[in-house]
Amino acid sequence: MIKVTQLAKQIPGGPTVLSDVSFEIQRGEFVAIKGASGSGKSMLLRCLALREKWNSGTYVVDGISIFDKGLAGKLKLRREMAYLEEKPTLLHNRTVLKNVLIGASHQTPLWRRLTGRIRSDDHMGAMDMIEKRGLLDKAGMTADKLSGGEKQRVAIARALVHGAKTLLIDEPVSGLDPHTAEQVLTDLKGMCQSQGVTIIAVIHQGDWAERYADRILGLNSGKLVLDIKGRRLTEREKQLL
Ligand SMILES: Nc1ncnc2c1ncn2[C@@H]1O[C@H](COP(=O)(O)OP(=O)(O)OP(=O)(O)O)[C@@H](O)[C@H]1O
Secondary structure (H helix, E strand, O other): OOEEEEEEEEEEOOOOEEEEEEEEEOOEEEEEEEEEEOHHHHHHHHHOOOOOOOOEEEEOOOOHHHHOHHHHHHHHHHHHHEEEEEOOOOOOOHHHHHHHHHHHHHHOHHHHHHOOOOOOOHHHHHHHHHHOOOHHHHHOOOHHOOOOOHHHHHHHHHHHOOOOOEEEEEEEOOOOOOHHHHHHHHHHHHHHHHHOEEEEEEEOOHHHHHHHOOOOEEEOOOOOOOEEEOOOOHHHHHOOO
């Protein structure tokens, strides 16, 4: 479904941060990217999310090369492959529900957006997504009162309401307490298994990737040094990263 071949990225006038990166990812897989600080994890995610241009290599999604997609195709792809930064951008003085509904606005006629009248389908869809993220009791709360993990989950709900089929998430559990991290990862894994959502997440710290991911991609100095099933890494594999 996602096929990357020999991807290379050089910062203009600067270092090469990704080189010869090749892998394939199937729909519904939960893939974790591991690697030391500066190894190129975020850059790879940003390239996959079409937030960064790369210098060479091919990138094919559902059998179609990114280069063969027109502007409309690329915009659709950016909606279907949602990029979630480490600290999600939410409207702090708006409720959880409103923040999630923003994701549905591309399907909402302009007059409804201007008058603020929400379609009952959109409302129910958003509430359903909020409930699935375990945030039903917070739906009416403003985003500034949420914890880091709750904000992540609102951003995930918003992306799914927006029609995302793939989530590209930078550090979904960094800074979370173990209990919340487990909740977030269990939720993500459930999405892959029950809804076929594909997840590619930078998860470097601890053994979260080993415990939750179907696959682990490992980067070292911009090179792919590991591509294995999700399992406990051997000492030799740890040393590669
Ligand atoms: N705009 C830029 N200009 C110069 N160097 C950059 C730029 N963006 C990224 N880099 C460099 O590219 C390398 C990879 O960066 P990236 O953010 O992908 O690392 P990372 O593996 O995500 O690190 P961390 O775990 O610390 O977030 C780093 O050495 C970084 O300094």
